[in-house]
Amino acid sequence: MKNERFEGIVLFKRPHREKDNLVKIFTQNHGTKMFFVKGLQKPNHPLVSTTLPMTLNEYIGTINQTGLSFLTEGNSLSLFRSIQEDYLLQAHASYIIQLVDASIEDNQNHPQTYDWLKTALYALDNRMLPDIVTIKMEIDLLKNFGVAINWHQCRICGSQEEPFKFSMTRQGVLCQKHWQEDPYLLPTSPRAIHIVKQLSQTPIKNIHQVNISQTTLKAIRQLMEEIYSEFVGIKLKSYSYLKKLSAMDASMLNLQAKRTNFEK
Ligand SMILES: [Zn+2]
Structure with missing residues (x-):
């Protein structure tokens, strides 16, 4: 699986099994995709702020054509504070x-x-x-x-x-x-x-x-x-x-x- 860099807007996030989350992100170049993020329900997870709904971020991750995709790193571009x-x-x-x-x-x-x-x-x-x-x-x-x-x-x-x-x-x-x-x-x-x-x-x-x-x-x-x-x-x-x-x-x-x- 190949990691790539991409931009996206978080549409929503929902719990998945006990500790994980599914995060739907509208990516700039691959459309809307569901990402699986392991352990995201832990408060100190490094992807907490870049998986908040209604935020714009840059990511590194693996994008799959079908099924779930995966995030490795996130970098906030805008939290849209107002x-x-x-x-x-x-x-x-x-x-x-x-x-x-x-x-x-x-x-x-x-x-x-x-x-x-x-x-x-x-x-x-x-x-x-x-x-x-x-x-x-x-x-x-x-x-x-x-x-x-x-x-x-x-x-x-x-x-x-x-x-x-x-x-x-x-x-x-x-x-x-x-x-x-x-x-x-x-x-x-x-x-x-x-x-x-x-x-x-x-x-x-x-x-x-x-x-x-x-x-x-x-x-x-x-x-x-x-x-x-x-x-x-x-x-x-x-x-x-x-x-x-x-x-x-x-x-x-x-x-x-x-x-x-x-x-x-
Ligand atoms: Zn007319």
Whole structure:
């Protein structure tokens, strides 16, 4: 067996037998792989910090095409400290990670998806608006699930002229002239669809500032939820958790705002 050097992001870790662990790592050049790490449950194991979920590391190990792979050494590249310390960022990151994992086959090289995930984690860690990072990933990952949505052109006439509305039956956007073609058009505002269109064509690295109201953000969240439930059909626990947390967070903010008003 040959040792090699590689980079990877830890997706999750779970106990295996009494003292060992299985660690799933998205590697830069070999896709997602399951690694067997002997004795990892001992607190002083040398690989403890480089097998923490949601961290970026460089490793030396043996990569097998099928079955389990093995780690010999690890060197931390980023712990994404802000994510580890903030429960809301952590909820976003863990949903993104689960969605990425669900969107690709194990043991197949996915360098572009790897790059998306790495960039998304850095963006969250650098405190970019987490909802935007998550929505951007949802838009991009649709391709992995085999759902190709053209956000730029009317599905019927090809017109690029907005405002657009979204048609589930036609799996795409319709221009104003063709809204009447679908009696079940989603109520999503054209403004929300415009932002999705912008996000779909902008790499996360180039998203610097997004002016977006809570109402529009909520509309985009709902649109993505509809699209994922209709065309992808997966339900992730981490998504329900994130939704609950975000709702709590919003009501906390409201509460704070009310208090501030009261104090005036
Ligand atoms: Zn049209």
